[in-house]
Amino acid sequence: MGRPVIGVLGGMGGLASAAFVASLYRRWAHRPEAEQPRVWLYANPAIPDRTTMLEAGQPEVLAAALTRDLRALLAAGADRLIICCVSAHAVWGWLPPDVQACTLSLVEALVRDPRVGTRRRLVAATTGTSAAGMIRVAGPDPFLRPGPAALASIHQLIYALKAGLDPAAAVPVLQTLAREAGAEGVVAACTELHLVAPHWPAGELDLLDPLDCALDAL
Known part of the structure; x- marks a missing residue:
């Protein structure tokens, strides 16, 4: 069985999600390269602005976009997901249970x-x-x-x-x-x-x- 794959949904914004992946690898720099995590970064800046969607009362639109891209990461082989945006967690309750089960909540981690x-x-x-x-x-x-x-x-x-x-x-x-x-x-x-x-x-x-x-x- 291979190492688990971490799927990062980013692009919200792009610099922050890229920096997070760099931070992840810095955490593992003490391990041999071949033992470090496999990471899929899906940076999609086209995801609707989170604050705009929340203030417009359209959480379901944001949740649908997140669900689509999180499922794409799962289909690509990711086992553990992270949404690299705190505001996006406001629609956590709109995400399907199977997607929630695979996703590490930044709010809960905090x-x-x-x-x-x-x-x-x-x-x-x-x-x-x-x-x-x-x-x-x-x-x-x-x-x-x-x-x-x-x-x-x-x-x-x-x-x-x-x-x-x-x-x-x-x-x-x-x-x-x-x-x-x-x-x-x-x-x-x-x-x-x-x-x-x-x-x-x-x-x-x-x-x-x-x-x-x-x-x-x-």
């Missing part, structure tokens, strides 16, 4: 990560993810939600990263917003912020990245 603890972190997400209310834990919730102005700034920052903004430029913006909120860190609740993680300095504010949590959970 909220179950032992690093969550009681540390107060600002949730940095798109307006679509924020409105969906996905990022929360059972019991006392340590996550801080940005106010309207801060949320708008974060949303604009995320789309600037999609358009090619230097990820290092996002660090001071996010840290300022976190400090203003009285947070001890930031939740990178958009996969675009995976691009920012390598530039995040060690210090009093940490960055909790769901894609990093997913790598731990694989």
Whole structure:
């Protein structure tokens, strides 16, 4: 029996999903090349904008597009799937049960990560993810939600990263917003912020990245 194949549905945006695959292989760099994971990356930028679909009340349209491409990865031989977009998880309940069973939820990987603890972190997400209310834990919730102005700034920052903004430029913006909120860190609740993680300095504010949590959970 061969090694399991990890199927990554990306392109939302493309730089973030490519960076995730690179991060996956960095995790396995200590192993001989022939023992490292097999990965199928299906980057499809034509998947409808997640926030647009959610705000338009069309979750079923987004779910249909995701289901089509996730099934394509399964047909290509993938065993374990990852949707490289946090906002897309707002339509998790619209995905067929057999597809859900093969897919590692970024939201579940995040909220179950032992690093969550009681540390107060600002949730940095798109307006679509924020409105969906996905990022929360059972019991006392340590996550801080940005106010309207801060949320708008974060949303604009995320789309600037999609358009090619230097990820290092996002660090001071996010840290300022976190400090203003009285947070001890930031939740990178958009996969675009995976691009920012390598530039995040060690210090009093940490960055909790769901894609990093997913790598731990694989």
